[in-house]
Amino acid sequence: MGAMTTTTHTDSALVRAARGEAVPHTPVWFMRQAGRSLPEYRELRAGIGMLDTIRRPDLVTEITLQPVRRHGVDAAVLFSDIVVPIAAAGVDVDIVAGTGPVVAEPIRTTADVARLRRLEPTDVDHVAEAVRLTTAELGDTPLIGFAGAPFTLASYLVEGGPSRNHLKTKALMYGDPDTWHALLDRLADNALTFLRVQVGAGAAAVQLFDSWIGALSEADYRRFVLPHSAKVLRGLDDAGVPRIHFGVGTGELLGAIGEAGADVVGVDWRTPLDVATGRIGPDKAVQGNLDPATLFAPWEVVEAEVRRVLEQGRAAPGHIFNLGHGVPPETDPTVLTRVTALVHELTAS
Numbered sequence: 001m002g003a004m005t006t007t008t009h010t011d012s013a014l015v016r017a018a019r020g021e022a023v024p025h026t027p028v029w030f031m032r033q034a035g036r037s038l039p040e041y042r043e044l045r046a047g048i049g050m051l052d053t054i055r056r057p058d059l060v061t062e063i064t065l066q067p068v069r070r071h072g073v074d075a076a077v078l079f080s081d082i083v084v085p086i087a088a089a090g091v092d093v094d095i096v097a098g099t100g101p102v103v104a105e106p107i108r109t110t111a112d113v114a115r116l117r118r119l120e121p122t123d124v125d126h127v128a129e130a131v132r133l134t135t136a137e138l139g140d141t142p143l144i145g146f147a148g149a150p151f152t153l154a155s156y157l158v159e160g161g162p163s164r165n166h167l168k169t170k171a172l173m174y175g176d177p178d179t180w181h182a183l184l185d186r187l188a189d190n191a192l193t194f195l196r197v198q199v200g201a202g203a204a205a206v207q208l209f210d211s212w213i214g215a216l217s218e219a220d221y222r223r224f225v226l227p228h229s230a231k232v233l234r235g236l237d238d239a240g241v242p243r244i245h246f247g248v249g250t251g252e253l254l255g256a257i258g259e260a261g262a263d264v265v266g267v268d269w270r271t272p273l274d275v276a277t278g279r280i281g282p283d284k285a286v287q288g289n290l291d292p293a294t295l296f297a298p299w300e301v302v303e304a305e306v307r308r309v310l311e312q313g314r315a316a317p318g319h320i321f322n323l324g325h326g327v328p329p330e331t332d333p334t335v336l337t338r339v340t341a342l343v344h345e346l347t348a349s
């Protein structure tokens with residue numbers, strides 16, 4: 001059974017594109033495809049907290065499947081959140097609707113770092129169970145597992161919540177590099193453990209979300225962050241699944257990000273995919289990068305933008321179609337269904 005599933009996923013358009021192999025059509029999925037844009041999600045979530053929902057494998061499976069059924073996308077992405085392994089490692093964190101992750105006692109000293117325990121695989125048994133249940137239901141459709149990257153998680157932990165300028169985070173980075181590196185090292189180890197659990201339970205690909213990394217200069221990224229992200233990605237060298245590495249506002253960082261060890265680099269809408277490939281190098285697939293705001297434009301505009309993204313994606317050895325960031329909650333989901341069908345139609349070989 002396990003071997004059969006693996007064979008099927010190795011042949012999926014998503015995994016083939018990630019490896020730069022020929023595809024039957026350009027694969028499509030959407031970051032945040034599961035969630036508030038779907039009425040069936042809002043109905044299921046009514047009255048249940050985000051982290052409580054994630055602790056229920058039956059609900060996770062249903063929510064993960066919803067966008068696959070509705071849109072016909074080429075991959076499912078596990079319904080979870082980047083703070084899940086942080087909560088499982090002993091930190092008091094909640095996800096507040098309309099705000100995001102809120103950390104009760106922010107981490108700013110060496111003593112604070114010790115409160116973030118080393119994650120054991122058994123701490124996230126419920127995630128492994130959810131992956132097993134979901135992959136059994138998905139059949140041929142690959143499941144993407146994910147984790148938050150060390151910098152993006154550190155930002156929530158140090159700031160105590162979402163931040164625009166990451167001032168406290170950078171204060172720690174510049175002012176106390178030893179504590180900074182100890183924190184990022186722990187976060188890297190835990191992200192690796194978390195991803196290996198998901199792969200072990202059946203995830204066919206993984207994405208490392210470094211959403212807020214665009215706040216850094218290339219020099220600071222290389223010095224304070226890259227080695228930690230690389231530890232996570234290289235730790236999956238023997239895992240046999242493609243690694244996608246994504247951040248927002250990364251135009252100036254793409255060359256360095258390309259060195260961190262992923263197979264696919266996710267690009268936001270600010271950098272055309274052919275320009276991105278010029279910076280990342282010709283040997284890596286790309287993922288992206290329709291501007292999520294386009295989804296609110298007239299259909300003719302959406303269609304023209306989809307064509308442009310596909311054209312620019314041809315510069316890379318493989319292209320996974322996606323948005324440049326997550327689906328906005330206000331999105332009309334029927335537009336996502338149409339975009340999926342359009343990409344399939346335009347790229348069918």
Ligand code: CP3
Binds near residue numbers: 030032033045097101
């Ligand atoms: O993509 C998917 O469909 C899978 C689900 C997913 C969630 N979070 C569910 C979620 C994924 C991949 C994430 C990752 C995540 N979480 C990131 C990286 C991706 C990105 O968008 O850059 C980040 C930065 C977080 C932290 C976080 N969690 C934020 C900023 C928020 C939004 C807060 C809000 O209410 O606007 C969350 C909560 C969250 N995670 C929701 C969902 C569906 C919304 C909460 C809800 O539905 O009640």
